[in-house]
Amino acid sequence: MSVPAIRTRGLSRVHEGGRDARRALADVEISVEEGEFVCVLGPSGSGKSTLLAVIGGLDRGYQGQVELFGEDLGRMSDAALARLRGERIGFVFQHFHLLHHLTVIENVTTPALFDPRGDDEGCVARAKELLERLGLADRAGDTPAELSGGQRQRVAIARALLRKPKLLLCDEPTGNLDEATGARIIELFEELHREERLTIVAVTHEERLARAASRILRLRDGRVDAANEEPA
Amino acid sequence: MKLAALVRLVRRDLARARRALAGSAFGIAAGTATLVFFLALGLGVRSVLLGEVFPIDRIELEPPKAKDPGLLGLLLGGGGEPTGISPDDVAKLAALPGASRVRPKLSFAFPASARGGREILGHDVGAGELPGDGIDPALAANDVKPGLFVDPMDTPGPACTDDAACAGGAYCERAEGAAEGRCSAPVPAIVSRYLVEIFDKSIAPAHGFPAVGETLLGRAQGITFTIRLGESLLGRAKLGSPRTIKARIVGISGSATDLGLTFPLGVVRRWNREFGGDRAAERYSSAVVEARSGAEVAGIIDAGARMGLSPKDTRARDVSVLVSGVMALLSLVAGIVLVVSASSITQTFRALVLERRAEIALYRAVGATAGEIGAWTVSLAAVVGFFAGAVGLLVARILAFLADWAAAEKLPDFPFKPDTFFAFPWWLWLLGMGFSILFSVLGAIGPARAAAKVDPARALAGS
Ligand SMILES: Nc1ncnc2c1ncn2[C@@H]1O[C@H](COP(=O)(O)OP(=O)(O)OP(=O)(O)O)[C@@H](O)[C@H]1O
Ligand SMILES: [Mg+2]
Numbered sequence: 001m002s003v004p005a006i007r008t009r010g011l012s013r014v015h016e017g018g019r020d021a022r023r024a025l026a027d028v029e030i031s032v033e034e035g036e037f038v039c040v041l042g043p044s045g046s047g048k049s050t051l052l053a054v055i056g057g058l059d060r061g062y063q064g065q066v067e068l069f070g071e072d073l074g075r076m077s078d079a080a081l082a083r084l085r086g087e088r089i090g091f092v093f094q095h096f097h098l099l100h101h102l103t104v105i106e107n108v109t110t111p112a113l114f115d116p117r118g119d120d121e122g123c124v125a126r127a128k129e130l131l132e133r134l135g136l137a138d139r140a141g142d143t144p145a146e147l148s149g150g151q152r153q154r155v156a157i158a159r160a161l162l163r164k165p166k167l168l169l170c171d172e173p174t175g176n177l178d179e180a181t182g183a184r185i186i187e188l189f190e191e192l193h194r195e196e197r198l199t200i201v202a203v204t205h206e207e208r209l210a211r212a213a214s215r216i217l218r219l220r221d222g223r224v225d226a227a228n229e230e231p232a
Numbered sequence: 233m234k235l236a237a238l239v240r241l242v243r244r245d246l247a248r249a250r251r252a253l254a255g256s257a258f259g260i261a262a263g264t265a266t267l268v269f270f271l272a273l274g275l276g277v278r279s280v281l282l283g284e285v286f287p288i289d290r291i292e293l294e295p296p297k298a299k300d301p302g303l304l305g306l307l308l309g310g311g312g313e314p315t316g317i318s319p320d321d322v323a324k325l326a327a328l329p330g331a332s333r334v335r336p337k338l339s340f341a342f343p344a345s346a347r348g349g350r351e352i353l354g355h356d357v358g359a360g361e362l363p364g365d366g367i368d369p370a371l372a373a374n375d376v377k378p379g380l381f382v383d384p385m386d387t388p389g390p391a392c393t394d395d396a397a398c399a400g401g402a403y404c405e406r407a408e409g410a411a412e413g414r415c416s417a418p419v420p421a422i423v424s425r426y427l428v429e430i431f432d433k434s435i436a437p438a439h440g441f442p443a444v445g446e447t448l449l450g451r452a453q454g455i456t457f458t459i460r461l462g463e464s465l466l467g468r469a470k471l472g473s474p475r476t477i478k479a480r481i482v483g484i485s486g487s488a489t490d491l492g493l494t495f496p497l498g499v500v501r502r503w504n505r506e507f508g509g510d511r512a513a514e515r516y517s518s519a520v521v522e523a524r525s526g527a528e529v530a531g532i533i534d535a536g537a538r539m540g541l542s543p544k545d546t547r548a549r550d551v552s553v554l555v556s557g558v559m560a561l562l563s564l565v566a567g568i569v570l571v572v573s574a575s576s577i578t579q580t581f582r583a584l585v586l587e588r589r590a591e592i593a594l595y596r597a598v599g600a601t602a603g604e605i606g607a608w609t610v611s612l613a614a615v616v617g618f619f620a621g622a623v624g625l626l627v628a629r630i631l632a633f634l635a636d637w638a639a640a641e642k643l644p645d646f647p648f649k650p651d652t653f654f655a656f657p658w659w660l661w662l663l664g665m666g667f668s669i670l671f672s673v674l675g676a677i678g679p680a681r682a683a684a685k686v687d688p689a690r691a692l693a694g695s
Binding site: 049050053056058059078079082083085086087091093097099101102110111112113114115116118120159163 | 233234236237240241244247248590591593594595596597598599600601602603604687688689692693
């Protein structure tokens, strides 16, 4: 059996904010195999974003153990973790987080800036190919301000895919989009999952996105209820 | 991160945060300009003062003054004679490791006065009291045409009893009491650049005389004087009886005495014997020791002290200390400007980092290490410091040009007025640039650490 893409053991995350400490994650034990498309559902404040930040190596303030492709995140240096994020993980955020002083193509090639082995031409070619595939080939020179919400999210997805990650982490990728646009983004994820065997973990409120997933994890008050774990 | 990526990030920053960065760079540029301007001024003034007016790399040593005889001494008829420096001592000084050359001097041991200068001044002028020294002619060899600065008695003319017997400009060199003398060409004399400057800038304007420097150098014949040996406004020599000789100025030399005329050693030796006795003819009255560098002078003074010799004039050292002190003070002011502007860099960069938290977090998410984020911020500051430094250096140079121009146009002539009051050695440019970059970077270190510490999870959740 191959190592799972993600594995957590006794994962907890307590935010020491303000007067009282808040337990965002409590004793989470999950395992995601390579090539799975997992959807994390749950009400607001249930810890979905926190879970994504922890397994993406962005949030290191957790207790317990998190393994990514067999590597224990807790034992990695900041630099090694950054390399891992750059090489293996693609992030797609609810608010896109595009850089408004850059053009679309410059946004897409941003991850290459921090790739010690990247070559300039190769990455521009890859970015163009991705934009083509996402139907944005003619917008490469525009700035994000000139794009619609759905187009911006597709730019963000292209950016996440630039360095050919093995794991795509999406936090409410359709949250800010209207129904039709959201549906097209969901189709895109299904296609990426099917054609490239990309491991996807997507957080959402929406049942619509959940239906596209191969497995659903339900979070409530920071806990994954095993009873709520269900195949799609 | 590869250098090309860093360059790209910094170029994008320069384009989008131009105004904020220019604002914070202004202080650094001003501080650099102030620092470089003052240092260049100090170095320039110092090189004129210590190079020409009060040379720092030489020291004149003299024996202790004849002891004040005191009342008892007077009553007993004592009164010391000047002790002098023996040729042995001169050799010892020359052997000091820090000394490059020793110029022993034999001063007039008798009073003298002079009249002359009709050739260029239009009429004769007099000096009621004429100090004079004798030096080894070889020491002036580089400054005077060969054959001019030599003892005329090396090739004496025909025998004579008075000046009328001598042809041309020659006179009869005959000590009082000698049966006959020999005709002598006018005794050659050299003067210091110091004396020429003082004459041209202070005495000549006051009396309406023309400036003398060029003329003197241009004329092979020089200016002739008559010198009254053994008698001056202030008194008469103990020995001999006063007589008049002819002298001619043959050039300007760094080996000449600052104030007074300098003659070939043999001439002064002969005159001192005539008017001051044998001892006055044998022992040197002082020795100028030229050091290999200004730093060696202290050692030479120490060595001289062990031989019972003391410096005649420590103005050079005093001026050196004064100029260094003023320079240090002005540099301190510039330093304060730089420190203050470093804090303005800090302000700007802190705001920049705050404003860019989400961007930094995104870079972290796509693979940037904390170190790379810090390096990016510091590099931006270094580039800002580089441009600020370039502007500051340019401004300092332009201000120096303007100051020199104003000095040339507006200031009256004074002795040793230089063409430029500034010195810009190559290392000053590097120093200015170095300080500019250093203070920008120092200012940005705090914000760079803050940037490196941005928590990506939290910053990305923010908006
Ligand atoms: N930086 C923080 N400081 C303090 N508490 C926090 C912080 N981030 C999250 N929390 C708390 O942790 C809990 C889980 O937050 P999280 O953002 O993971 O929820 P979520 O499931 O993503 O909610 P939503 O669907 O609204 O995005 C919440 O109670 C929240 O208040
Ligand atoms: Mg959330």
